[in-house]
Amino acid sequence: MKILITGAQGQLGSSLATTLTPLGTLFAFGRAELDLANMPSALRTLERIQPDLIINAAAYTAVDRAEVEMELAYQVNAEAPMLLAQYCSHHACALIHYSTDYVFNGQKDSAYTEEDEPDPINVYGRTKRQGEVGILESGCPAFIFRTSWVYSLTGRNFLTTMQQLGATRDELRIVNDQWGSPTWTYSLARATFAIIDSLAQQPSLLKAIDQHRGIYHMSNQQLTTWYDFARAIFALAPTTARVTGIPSSQYPTPAQRPAMSGLNNQKLKDHFDISLANWHDALQECLQNT
């Protein structure tokens, strides 16, 4: 099986590139090899390689910058996934795409299910939702895995930011009224591996993906706040900085964030018998690797 991964130098993309190796021949492409802002060239690359499966881990992920770079965010998060899906519809190729908890407005008081109506409150969330719709409307065999609060030991994310600030600041003031589930890239990569591996046992992977096509929530389990996530990080990797919880109103950002963006993963369990680890266990395993 030929698997093409986009965004292979991103946090999730690089975890996928390491984890999925046993599944077949991997083409792990960063932006230099496959640029989603230059789709004519990207589509020529696909025609040359003829992958059986495209895993789109590339995205415009700068949530605050997206408020001003709307066009680029739209191109990468909305238009490109739609064109990848259209490519798959016209070739014997399936698509795995990742989306975000930020498609929701955050007003619910419990974790969101796939049945809940998206209502993004920032540009990033809107472009990611447009990407989902473009894929669903293409009718191609595709999984859209919505995830949340992604981190790893590399790249710019909450964990690496806390590690850096914890080493240089005396005090850290962290938002304590946004709820979600921190998700380790290797939890996502392992779950993605397990799903492909089990469906690849069937006579046609393409048909197997088509039978289950749609959106699935995929995150580490249990909810927390950014403040408690920070405290958990520093309990495992101590800092001398004082860590204080603050309301979002004291930390204004260009893009609004949903107050609640937990994802209910029951559908993933029902279809594939897969549950990701509790977020705290995943964090512990991640930090043990340092």
Ligand SMILES: NC(=O)c1ccc[n+]([C@@H]2O[C@H](COP(=O)([O-])OP(=O)(O)OC[C@H]3O[C@@H](n4cnc5c(N)ncnc54)[C@H](OP(=O)(O)O)[C@@H]3O)[C@@H](O)[C@H]2O)c1
């Ligand atoms: N990060 C989160 O907290 C979070 C939360 C929920 C969902 N997600 C979703 O999870 C997926 C993986 O995100 P991540 O956290 O791994 O993000 P990431 O670390 O920012 O990686 C995204 C990758 O996409 C690449 N990229 C950006 N523009 C591109 C383009 N025009 N062509 C090709 N590649 C391009 C980036 O390359 P450069 O480094 O060159 O820019 C980067 O390597 C995304 O779909 C994201 O929306 C992320």
